[in-house]
Amino acid sequence: MSTLHILTHSPFADSRLASCLRLLSADDGLLLCGDAVYALQNGTRTCEALELMPSSIGLYALQEDVQARALQVPERVQCIDYPQFVALTLQHAKVNSWL
Amino acid sequence: MTELLVDGRRIALDQDGYLCELTDWAPAVAMALAQAEGLSLTPAHWAVLDALREFYAEFQLSPATRPLVKYIALKLGPETGNSACLNQLFKGTPAKLAAKLAGLPKPTNCI
Amino acid sequence: MAQSLLLISRQAPWSGPGAREALDIALAGGAFDLPLALLFLDDGVFQLRKDQQAVLLQQKDLAANLQALPLFGVEELYACQRSLVERGLVADQLGLPVSVLDDDALRALLGRFDQVMTI
Numbered sequence: 001m002s003t004l005h006i007l008t009h010s011p012f013a014d015s016r017l018a019s020c021l022r023l024l025s026a027d028d029g030l031l032l033c034g035d036a037v038y039a040l041q042n043g044t045r046t047c048e049a050l051e052l053m054p055s056s057i058g059l060y061a062l063q064e065d066v067q068a069r070a071l072q073v074p075e076r077v078q079c080i081d082y083p084q085f086v087a088l089t090l091q092h093a094k095v096n097s098w099l
Numbered sequence: 100m101t102e103l104l105v106d107g108r109r110i111a112l113d114q115d116g117y118l119c120e121l122t123d124w125a126p127a128v129a130m131a132l133a134q135a136e137g138l139s140l141t142p143a144h145w146a147v148l149d150a151l152r153e154f155y156a157e158f159q160l161s162p163a164t165r166p167l168v169k170y171i172a173l174k175l176g177p178e179t180g181n182s183a184c185l186n187q188l189f190k191g192t193p194a195k196l197a198a199k200l201a202g203l204p205k206p207t208n209c210i
Numbered sequence: 211m212a213q214s215l216l217l218i219s220r221q222a223p224w225s226g227p228g229a230r231e232a233l234d235i236a237l238a239g240g241a242f243d244l245p246l247a248l249l250f251l252d253d254g255v256f257q258l259r260k261d262q263q264a265v266l267l268q269q270k271d272l273a274a275n276l277q278a279l280p281l282f283g284v285e286e287l288y289a290c291q292r293s294l295v296e297r298g299l300v301a302d303q304l305g306l307p308v309s310v311l312d313d314d315a316l317r318a319l320l321g322r323f324d325q326v327m328t329i
Contacts, residue, residue: 001321015252019220022292022313023320096218096326099228158278159271163241166281207234 002027004092007036011046016098021049029058029092031085037065040073051076060088105131117198117205124152124202132200136190143179144188144200150174151201161206164194213324215239215246220328222253223264223272229257232329233275240282247286248279249319250308251328255293260305276306290316 005028011017017039024030030053032039039046040061050059051074063079073079080088089095103110105127111119116132118124129148133140140148154162154170162170164182172180179185185193194206217236221228232248239246250258257272264271279287289308294300301310311319320326 001324003320003326016220019252019290019293023316025317025321094323094325096320096328098328157274158281159274160237160278162278162281163237165241165243165283166278169281207238 001093002029002091004029004031004089004095006031006033006095006097007039008034009098010035011039017046020098021053024053024057026054026056029060029088031060031062031080031088033062033065037061037069037071037073040066040071040077042072042074047074050074058088103128103131103135113205115199115205118202121155121202121204128202129200136196136200138190138196138200140200146175147171147179147185147188147193147197148201151197151203155201155203161198161203162194163206167194167197212244214322215244215325215327216249216320216323217246218249218251218254218326218328219257220250220252220254222256223262224267224269225253228329229254229272230270233272235327235329236279236284237275237282240279240284243283246284247288247319247323248284249311249316250287250289250293252290252293253297255289255297255299258289258304258306258308259299260303273305279306288316288319 003025005020005024007016007020007030009016017036020030039050041047053059058078059076060078060080061073062085063081066073066079101112101116103112110123110128113119118128130140150171153174168180168182168185171185189196198204198206217232219229219232223229236246236248257276260273262273264273287306287308289310291310291312294310
């Protein structure tokens, strides 16, 4: 039962991302929205940790949140729009939003 | 807001008829509230009300129906602690009415 | 059969409405016979500390409310071992009978439920 984890908070302000990374299973997906895309900031530990995730884990970021913040994302990340966001939620058995 | 007059004391009630101040409760208040509901309290009622006040003292909340039945069964035995008996004692809405008479807040999570 | 729900409560008791909201969902779900479990993660484990005095902060006694979970039919209670250790909490400081799980067990737990909600 794969889970799509959705994060919306900056990883520099709290522990959601760190905890989420520990709870990810091999076939889960991770979608970064809002301030959570700051996790992809080049040269940071969080970005490094995300790049080192097993390739079986899907890593996604919401395109408009990335662009709005002038971020350049590593190749490991798949940038998606809202229709793809919806499709992604359907590809997983459940969604865990880290409110 | 309405008021209940008990032994010359004015007791404030909320819009649903529950005590505004839980400390206003006294057996005479329970009897007056029961009377307003057309109910006269028997020892079986009092046993439930006492148990309910213990529940609140311990957990600081009013139980919904299922936990109420469970707790009463635990404290008073299965003869009283079943929904048929509690419904019969408290006009079919034991969680709401018993909480009201025991001076507890209105239970949330309760249909 | 109703869908099973794992609720993850990860906020400290008085930092905002999060802890209270998670508990209210658990109590409501339990009252309606929903198969659900509650996991305390990150600062959420601070909710488990016994001898807290909510009244000093003019708050409702969350710890007392938590004790009612089994009566509401919520008997699966878990805590993240790493979160407890990081925060220096040990077993005899906890006021609720929780099963303490390591990261592997947590991943298995998440996989076991139909729905997961993190607050």
